[in-house]
Amino acid sequence: MVEWKNGIAKITLPTPFSVGDVHTYLIKGERLTLIDAGVKTEEAWQRFNEQLAELKLTPADIEQVILTHHHPDHVGLLSYLSASIEVYAHPWNERWLNRSASLWTMEDEFYEEVYRQFGVPEEYYKSSVEKMKETLVFVPNICLTGYLYENDSPSGIEGWKVIETHGHAQGHIALWREQDGFLIGGDVLLSHISPNPLLEPPLSKDFERPKPQLQYNESLSKLAEYPIAFVLAGHGADVTDAHTLIKKRLASQHQRAMQVKNMLVHEPRTAFQICRELFPKVYELETGLTISETVAQLDYLLSLSEIKVVEGEQTLLYYAAK
Numbered sequence: 001m002v003e004w005k006n007g008i009a010k011i012t013l014p015t016p017f018s019v020g021d022v023h024t025y026l027i028k029g030e031r032l033t034l035i036d037a038g039v040k041t042e043e044a045w046q047r048f049n050e051q052l053a054e055l056k057l058t059p060a061d062i063e064q065v066i067l068t069h070h071h072p073d074h075v076g077l078l079s080y081l082s083a084s085i086e087v088y089a090h091p092w093n094e095r096w097l098n099r100s101a102s103l104w105t106m107e108d109e110f111y112e113e114v115y116r117q118f119g120v121p122e123e124y125y126k127s128s129v130e131k132m133k134e135t136l137v138f139v140p141n142i143c144l145t146g147y148l149y150e151n152d153s154p155s156g157i158e159g160w161k162v163i164e165t166h167g168h169a170q171g172h173i174a175l176w177r178e179q180d181g182f183l184i185g186g187d188v189l190l191s192h193i194s195p196n197p198l199l200e201p202p203l204s205k206d207f208e209r210p211k212p213q214l215q216y217n218e219s220l221s222k223l224a225e226y227p228i229a230f231v232l233a234g235h236g237a238d239v240t241d242a243h244t245l246i247k248k249r250l251a252s253q254h255q256r257a258m259q260v261k262n263m264l265v266h267e268p269r270t271a272f273q274i275c276r277e278l279f280p281k282v283y284e285l286e287t288g289l290t291i292s293e294t295v296a297q298l299d300y301l302l303s304l305s306e307i308k309v310v311e312g313e314q315t316l317l318y319y320a321a322k
Helices: 042-054 072-079 091-097 101-117 122-138 212-223 242-262 271-278 287-303
Strands: 008-013 022-027 033-035 064-066 086-089 160-164 173-177 182-186 230-233 307-311 316-320
Touching: 008 042, 022 072, 022 230, 042 072, 072 122, 086 091, 101 122, 122 287, 160 212, 212 242, 212 287, 242 287, 271 287, 271 316, 287 307
Parallel strands: 033 064, 064 086, 182 230
Antiparallel strands: 008 022, 022 033, 160 173, 173 182, 307 316
């Protein structure tokens, strides 16, 4: 049964993805605000309407949408909502929601280049990029009404503040309410899994490749400074002890990275060679996810000077520094 608690109502929707159900949230305020918009399927739209009805609401009652990030399971129902509804998010989400021909070209060039550097064979590169593009059927084509940045207070929902929590996605944000310590976190802190630090192209060719694991660790460290009492997450159960979970996530990630360093003690390897050893059962089917996770650990180790990297004939080779 969907109900209001502390001015917030959780709506849970099915997705066709391995992550399972996704949570969206309604906030009562001067404007009825939806945080995230589920996935673009008829099943999700039906369940969305059914749960709104339990609150004696319809989609027409929603006055604005705030997105934590651009991933398909968080934006899809914008295709079903009124075309005139206002949508706010961090500006880095704009390019994914309002795709241009130049983005397609840049994205293809980016993945081809980095996959070559990481030693990913061509057949895996092609299948991985095709798989990523298949998810675009779940993404709406819209323009954002306005942008949200660190410390912004979104209009219509008094008491809430934006915290930039980049890493899992370049434009990821969370919403924080100081009066009771509530955080609507999107995918930044999940009770049952650690969000994948996904490789994304930079904003333009003039920028270096983003390092999402370092961004994510920084986001967790930032959240650790807030007196968070309760996290309403994008997936899974609510988080009732955020600070303990943050410490656990950071410690586990460091441990994974040191395991990767141990793989490099005897001989240099490409990222793809490490990826195959880390994920022997799934790297072929989930090349994009597994190479993102592998490169995340390498970026982290490089930031600590635990490993070094040299450029081979066509690929980057990583080796333990000490």
